[in-house]
Amino acid sequence: MNRHSYTVLEFDKLREEISNYSAIEENHYKILGLEPFKDFSSLNRELDVLRDFTDFFKFDGGLETAGMKDICKLTKKSQLIGTYLDVEDLWDINHNLRLFRVFKNRLEDLNKYKDLRDKFNDVPILRGIEDIINKAIDNNKEIKDDASLDLRDIRIHKKTLAMNIKRKFDELFNEPQFAKVFQEKIITERDGRSVVPVKADFKGQIKGIEHDRSSSGQTVFIEPLSIVALNNKNRELEIKEKEEIRKILLRITDYIRNSKDDIDRVGEAVITLDILNARAMYGIEKKCVVPNINNREILTLVDARHPFIPVSSVVPLTFEIGKDYNTLLITGPNTGGKTVALKTAGLLTLMALSGIPIPAHEHSSIGFFTGVYADIGDEQSIEQSLSSFSAHLKNVQEILENVTRASLVLLDELGSGTDPAEGSAFAMAVIDYLKDKKCKSIITTHYSEVKAHGYNEEGIETASMEFNVETLSPTYRLLIGIPGESNALTIARRLGVSEEVINKAKSYISDDNKKIEKMISNIKDKADELDIMKRQVEFLKEAAQRDKEAFEEKLRVLEKEKNDILKEAYEKADRMMKEMQSKAAALVEKIQKEDNKKEDIKNVQKSLNMLRSALQDDKTKTVAEKPKVARKVDFKVGERLFVNSLNQFANVLKINLSKETVQVQAGILKLEVSLDDVKVVEEKKQKVYNSFSHKKTAVRSEIDLRGKMVDEAVYELETYLDRAVMNSYNEVYVIHGKGTGALREGILNYLKKCPYVKEYRIGGHGEGGLGCTVVTLK
Secondary structure (H helix, E strand, O other): OOHHHHHHOOHHHHHHHHHOOOOOHHHHHHHHOOOOOOOHHHHHHHHHHHHHHHHHHHHHOOOOOOOOOOHHHHHHHOOOOOOOOOHHHHHHHHHHHHHHHHHHHHHHHHOOOHHHHHHOOOOOOOHHHHHHHHHHEOOOOOEOHHHOHHHHHHHHHHHHHHHHHHHHHHHHHHOHHHOOOEOOOOOEEEOOEEEEEEEHHHHHHOOEEEEEEOOOOOEEEEEEHHHHHHHHHHHHHHHHHHHHHHHHHHHHHHHHHHOHHHHHHHHHHHHHHHHHHHHHHHHHHOOOEOOEEEOOOOEEEEEEOOOOOOOOOOOOEEEEEOOOOOEEEEEOOOOOOHHHHHHHHHHHHHHHHOOOOEOOOOOOEEEOOOEEEEEOOOOOEOOOOEOHHHHHHHHHHHHHHHOOOOEEEEEOOOOOOOOHHHHHHHHHHHHHHHHHOOOEEEEEEOOHHHHHHHHHOOOEEEEEEEEEOOOOEEEEEEEEOOOOOOOHHHHHHHOOOOHHHHHHHHHHOOHHHHHHHHHHHHHHHHHHHHHHHHHHHHHHHHHHHHHHHHHHHHHHHHHHHHHHHHHHHHHHHHHHHHHHHHHHHHHHHHHHHHOOOHHHHHHHHHHHHHHHHHHHHHHHHHHHOOOOOOOOOOOOOOOEEEEOOOOEEEEEEEEEOOOOEEEEEEOOEEEEEEHHHEEOOOOOOOOOOOHHHOOOOOOOOEEEOOOOOHHHHHHHHHHHHHHHHHOOOOEEEEEOOOOOOHHHHHHHHHHHHOOOEEEEEEOOOOOOHHHEEEEEEO
16 A cells, blocks of 8 residues: 555544554554555455444443553563562453453353454453462452461461550550650651651650651651560561562462463453454444445445544535446536545545444445555645645656556546646546556546546546535535536636626637536536436425325225225124024924924025025125225334323334234333224323322433442342333433443343343443443333
């Protein structure tokens, strides 16, 4: 890739922004060095992993990054024989081993994100080393008392000795003869020995060793003779304690040294996870998508945005190159957005090829280009005494020397900075050269000859940045297939320049240029007419569709009414037939007892059966076999409807048009009702005067569980969710804070099994981040 292209496309600036999302300091430099992949398969595997990791963050809480460190540096430090890692180093190793273990176990429990699981499948979980460190070091990064038996005994003796020292000092403080001696009745330390502050005027009354004086000289710090022996003993115990801690750290460092290879594999996995997390976090915050990569050098951008332009002010770009044409020639006025279009295409391509999410629609597709070359902006090299045109020529020369079929070339204002005739000729020659190389190129220009050349040549598509001559401002919309007009004289007229000057200017425009501009103007007019006609056709299509749906709805109602009437008539006939059969059966029984006219009985029974069968067939053909007309509903899943049979509002869960039913939820009650049983009615808010007069208890849409034990928090959360469901909440916020992550992990484990929970995700920007989980209820 061309380093100059990285600079003009602001790829360096983008990598620097992403590096700020990483937690490991060394990863900042790795992200600054991100470059496009050289292998198509490797890039796609990386993007599959990034896609999984992004979903893992969005829907399953993501990764805890607090305390991430490059522990490979620490294992390297441990290799020096005779040295040992300090307490903080060992705590960092332990924390990162645990962090990776929790991450990998969560992936296994979720049983999804296959590509992400496969990425770290061979990295070991080192629970044994965690346990060794945990037995010696606590969460405050201090050596535990029971890290060894000798250390426990030493610290017990130290505590006993400290109590004796305090008791001795208390006896001194309580002596009436020393009531005015002490500046304050406190015990302090000087040079590791316990001393008391004594007024300088009374220092002779306390027998002992003077260790220090205050800056004012009013206070001296004396170690009483009765305390000297105890202080000596305390110093001996401190020396023993330090030596014992050194032995403990040496022993644990030996474990680290012997397990270096496995720990390094975990350390490298954590580094990879941090870089993955940085790219995913950037993508989520900037509303990006993980791009699709094709191996045909086709660039398809849908609603593409430049990442450094605020979403509120950017106009998305949509275009394609490499399928029907290889060269896109963009024209239009200055400040119309041509350069932004070039930079957007180039920067998004570099991002995608480097495994970075892009700010565009998910239907965008980036070709696997082996080179992205750009010459953008007005540059002058003072050191090399090059003019603007010369600097551009130098860049273009380097591009033409390196370009291949699999290259993407971006040239801004090609041929500008010199004589227009020669500049346009040079631009057309470069365009032809790139077209013959079959590379993909996007080029901007002002020259009318170049516009005409692009319009008339095969394999070149023209486009323009729209300009509103009424408001004298660009709209930043890219219009494919329409070359841009030259608006200089139009703008001059609207700004009040005299007609004399404008007419004189027109007289200097060559006939060829006038023809070209007239051709462009005609194309633009035709395009505008087609655009108006297209909008009219769309309007008529929408109106026709609405009429069709209204007719089908009326037809459905009429068919249903007809069907109901016929059904009722045949059911009435069926009842009458049954009564006749009953009477006939009684008659037959009576005749059988008389043992005569049996042949007549058979004929009567046969006639009745035939009549009933005929009625049933007629009913089936007329009523049951009528095809149903597709029904249109004016509500969707998630909305609230009024259910007539329940006489209350309910949430729509599922719509089944084939059965003409809708599944709803009213409180904790789920049921399926007919479409005719529901209607769209605006729900009135009722003011609650007395909470005891309602079965449902008022509940807020969030619960704060910070500072609670896991069991206590889960119990409160269970009660809260029960009330939230009764109050028909769709989404609630569970605030648990960040902390050590134990409370959040316990809450997430409960939410996985909770029957009320449909899904949950970690809080986004402005929602509390990792300290909050957003729960969607069923």
